[in-house]
Amino acid sequence: EDETHCLARNALHHIDHFAEIWAPLCTGKCLVIVDDKYCKDPQALTNVMENHNIKRFLGLPALIDAILDELMKKNQTISNEKVSLWISTGEPLTIAIAQKFFKHFTKNQKLVNFYGCTETTGDCAFFTIESKEHLEQLEEIPIGRPISNTFIYVLNEASDEMGEIFVSGGLVAQYYIHD
Numbered sequence: 001e002d003e004t005h006c007l008a009r010n011a012l013h014h015i016d017h018f019a020e021i022w023a024p025l026c027t028g029k030c031l032v033i034v035d036d037k038y039c040k041d042p043q044a045l046t047n048v049m050e051n052h053n054i055k056r057f058l059g060l061p062a063l064i065d066a067i068l069d070e071l072m073k074k075n076q077t078i079s080n081e082k083v084s085l086w087i088s089t090g091e092p093l094t095i096a097i098a099q100k101f102f103k104h105f106t107k108n109q110k111l112v113n114f115y116g117c118t119e120t121t122g123d124c125a126f127f128t129i130e131s132k133e134h135l136e137q138l139e140e141i142p143i144g145r146p147i148s149n150t151f152i153y154v155l156n157e158a159s160d161e162m163g164e165i166f167v168s169g170g171l172v173a174q175y176y177i178h179d
Contacts, residue, residue: 002055003024003029003055003056004029004030004053005029005030005031005032005052005053005054006023006024006029006030006031006032006054006056007031007032007033007034007048007049007052007054007056007057007058008020008021008024008031008032008033008034019122020058021033030052032048032052032054034048039059039063042063042066042067042069042070042071043070043074045067046067046070046071049083050082053082054082054083055082055083055084055085056083056084056085056086056087057083057085057086057087058087058089058114059087059088059089059090060088060089060090060091061088061090061091061092061093061094061097062091064086064088064097064101065097065100068097068100068101068104071104072100072104083109084108084109084110085109085110085112086101086105086109086110086111086112087112087114088111088112088113088114089113089114089115089116089123092141093111093113093141094141095135095138095139095140095141098111098129098135098141099132099135102129102131102132102135103132106132110128110129110130111128111129112126112127112128112129113126113127113128113129113141113142113143113144114126115127115143115144117165117167122171123147124146124147124150124152124167124169124171125143125144125145125146125147125150125152126144126145126147127141127142127143127144127145128144129141143165146167146169147171149169149170149171150167150168150169150170150171151167151168151169152165152166152167153165153166153167153168154166
């Protein structure tokens with residue numbers, strides 16, 4: 001409700017970012033699209049976030065890590081404490097990055113791990129880490145719960161084997177159905 005601007009990073013050439021573009025616009029928000037150069041300059045990116053009062057950030061764990069390194073290097077507490085929702089997607093979120101996140105942020109920020117696979121049209125599961133104390137209970141960051149209209153199964157031959165993830169529901173790309 002209190003968001004006025006949303007941020008999209010270099011979104012115009014990635015089909016996966018369809019919702020990242022249209023969800024804010026369909027709800028009457030302004031969309032700030034930043035070029036790749038901002039993703040290579042964490043300080044410039046955080047300045048854009050501050051200037052536009054961005055309240056959520058979606059990015060690769062490596063980019064979140066780079067932003068945290070930049071902030072720690074400059075010993076900034078970042079007025080980006082306004083950014084209360086940090087979403088990690090595109091590659092596995094590590095415990096080390098999550099620990100660094102909660103070492104830096106201590107005031108009501110949440111870190112969410114999104115999971116998606118090639119067969120889906122986007123992220124299909126999420127796991128929210130609420131606090132440093134919550135993180136301390138984890139050995140690794142899980143993929144979490146499926147989003148609405150999606151089911152996730154872990155299938156294996158025997159109970160002592162690591163399983164394979166199967167996704168079903170509305171997010172499965174059409175060309176995977178019946179294959």
